[in-house]
Structures are given as structure tokens and as C-alpha cells.
Amino acid sequence: MSQALTRRTILKTAAIGAAAATFSCRTAAQTPPKVVVVGGGFGGATCARELKRRGLAVTLVEASAVYTACPFSNAVLAGLRPIEAQQFKLDAVEKAGVDIVQKMATGVDPQTRRVALEDGSSLDYDRLVLSPGVDIRFDALPGYDEAAAAIMPHAWKAGEQTLLLRRQLEAMDDGGTFVMAAPGNPFRCPPGPYERASLIAHYLKTHKPRSKLLILDAKDSFSKQRLFQAAWQDFYPNMIEWVSLSTGGKVIEVDAKTKTLVTDFGRHTGDVVNVIPPQRAGRIAQVAGAADRSGWCPIDPVTFESRLQPNIHVIGDASIAGGMPKSAFSANAQGKVCAAAIASLLRGEGPTEPKLINTCYSLVAPDYGISVAGVYSPRNGVLTDVEGAGGTSPVNAPPSFRAQEAVYAEAWFQTTTSEVYG
């Protein structure tokens, strides 16, 4: 069975190779190779700029005119930041020499190396980079479809959803209950739900102090857990209740009409309900055949080339990047490594083994930041944590340390967004 599969895969790959060779011979002698990037978020926009900097012809396909960044969108929910501080255009990316196509990519044909766009036009590529982020799985949690998301927002893609949840929080009475459903692993931004709970608690403590927060979790542990829980005790005592998987926290069904979340052990109704549902790689990755049964995309850790489709690279949240979390920092680091690998491959050189870094900050309060960091390198075909490095902020640290990390959090956002969009 696995032998037959291997043979078929090899034959298929050979056929693609043959098509590719013909294609390249036809065009490559005169025309420089073309790289197409789908998705102008942290991963895709970084990669496109870096490819251009390396002298390659790059087209970036991005569906929306304005990108709304998720990092710090929890501060928008808490009323600490305007949504405009999250919004970026691709003008500077275009100025840097990247061709921008503001359209939705609807199809990928790996055989002819062609991306189909929503208006029926298409783009040919020698190498394709997919950085489409995540899709919300509206088929995973009974009762949670797009109509339900208009009542119980996920706000896990920043923009309208963020503003909707913000309006609901503003409209909530003092003494109301905010309920959140947190997903199982893997999902975009592992510490994100807990940063969100913290900053919403900060808002409620300041404006509606009799209110309560309930987190129903499909996991038994979460990112930076000790740090979050210690800070919750200090800042928001008796305000936040976290229910783990093994104590009955997993939401198995929702009822939008009554704003109710159902677990194996009971029903929880909230005044404001935030459902962070299971996710998968953005649709275009599925369409391209780059996602496996898990819904995410297996990649080679040196080049980020898909393990399923030759000449297609997947970066950012959509990829299975081993120990690296699905974060904007990771997507940015991967975008640069992937661009370097593609430039090497197109020059006919072998790519060098990369080393990557991630640092994710979370705010527990406006001037209280905590972080998790990691250094990664390929090991046995998987991006793996370098031993002895990384980890979270110390559990015992003075307020000045937390305040410094809050400053660094904001500095990271400013630096990264100006590197990508400035």
C-alpha cells in the first residue's frame, strides 16, 4: 500500500518535473523566473519584499485592500487602542518593486504552475509561496456557522469581528458575564486567548467591576500558563475562571439564539460570548493540494517547500512548522528564510540550513508584559527547539521587568510592521 503510494507519487512528481522542464526551457532562457506569493499578511508580504530585494520578479496576490493585523487586536477589544493602529496598506511593498494584484486567488494548478484568480485571469509561476493564514472551521463545532459568528464573534481574524466584539463588551451591563470558548491545539497564536481574557478583565475591572469572565477550554494547559494565572490572581482576583478540558471545559456545541455554550457537563450562557473555534490552513492551501488531513501544510524545514506539491512553498500559520508557534513573528522569520531558499534554488544552489527565532509578547495589563521565545533548527525533518534556549519570562520578576516587556511588545509591533509594510 505504502509502496504503491510511493510509486504513484514518484511517477506523478516525474510528470510534473517533465512539464516543468518543458515550461522552463520555453521561457527561462530569456525571461527571469517568476515567483508568485499568495497572501499579503506577515508571512507573505515579508517574503515578497525579501524576494524582490534578492532581485527576483515577484507578484503578490492579496484579496483585501487593507490588512488588519491581529497582534494587539486584543488591546482594541479592551478599548486601549484604535483599530486604525492595526491597519496597513501594501503601498510601500509596491514601491519596493513588488507587483501587487488585489484579487482573490481561487485555484492552483501545480502541473502547469498556474494560479487562477477570481476574475478568471491567471498567473504563471516557477515558484509559488502560499501564506494565506487560517480559515475558521465552520464545520467543526455544531451550531457555530457564519451566522452564529455574527452573534458570538470569534474575532480571530482582526477587523469587523474585532469591532463587533468590542461593541458587545461596551453594551454589556456591569455585573454581566463574558464567556470564551478556547480551542484545542494547534491554532493561531497559542497565548492569544489568555491575553484576550486578561485585557478584557482589565476593561471590566476598570468600567464594569462586578462582571465575571469564564474561559471554557478544550486543553488542559496553555502557553505561559503559570505567568498568566499568577498575574490574574494579582490583578483580577475572583474575576477570571478557567475551566480545563479535564474539568469539563471542552465546548461541544453552541446555541447562538440563546448565547449558550454546551459542554459534556453543562450549559453556560453569557451576556457576551466569544467562540474561538478550530482552524485550518487558508482555503487556497487546501485547493492547491498542499494541506494534509489535519488541515495544515507539511513542509520541508529548510526551504518551506510543500511535502505534497513541488515548487509550492507554505509559510506562516498555514504551515506545520514543528515547534514554531503560529505567530506573526514566526511568519515574518519564515518569510525571510523561505525567500533566501527560493533564491538559492532558482540559482541552482543548495539552500543553507536555517535557524529561526520566535518571540511572542502578551499583555496581561497595559504596562505588564510577558513573553515566550524559542530558537529553532531543522532536526530529523522537523523544525525543532534548540535545547537550552527559549522559554518564558521568569515567574518571579519585579514590576519593572514586566513594564519593560510591555514596552518591548509595542516596540516589536512597530518594528515588524514597519519592516513589512513601511
Next chain:
Amino acid sequence: MGRGRLASALTLGSMMSMAVTMMAEAVPAAAQGVAPPGATACSGCHGPVAPGAAVAPLHGRPSEEIVAAMQDFRTGQRPATVMDRIAKGFTDEETRAIASWLSQQP
């Protein structure tokens, strides 16, 4: 591996390398030197020189200065919030290569 499969794999290999050679001529070499492993990740936080930057800019800094800082972060001699955790992920050799590349960046 059966003979048929070996043959297809070989054909694939030779066709790929042919395509790559033909494309390679059209690809310009990298601009500011090849970044050593890990080097491009620094700019996620360490931006260009800007007045009042909260995080120290690294481009164009003397190589020895960066190497020394990384060593002190690793041993804990220099106080840090996150750089101690990151510095431990790089060997002396890797750190020197990164520092040398950063010092040459505009």
C-alpha cells in the same frame, strides 16, 4: 527501489537540474552577502537606527560589540528580559557569523 522507479527518479533529477541551470542564468546573485543562519530573524525586533528606539538597532554596529553582548547574555552577566533566552540558542561560531553580517548591513 525497483528499476522502473529508479529510472523515473533519475530522469526527474536530470530534467530538474537542466531547468535549474537554465533559470540560474537569469537570477542575480544576492545583494548584501548571504545572511548566515539566524541572522535575518533579528530585525523582527531590532529595527533600523531611529531616535529613541526602545530596542537597540544592530545594523552597522561593530561585530565585536555584538559578539560580546551575546556572550554576556548567555552567561547572564548582562541583564536581559528575552535576549538571555535567545542567545543560548546560538554557538560562538554562529554568533560571530551573525555579528559580522549585521555589522556590514546598511
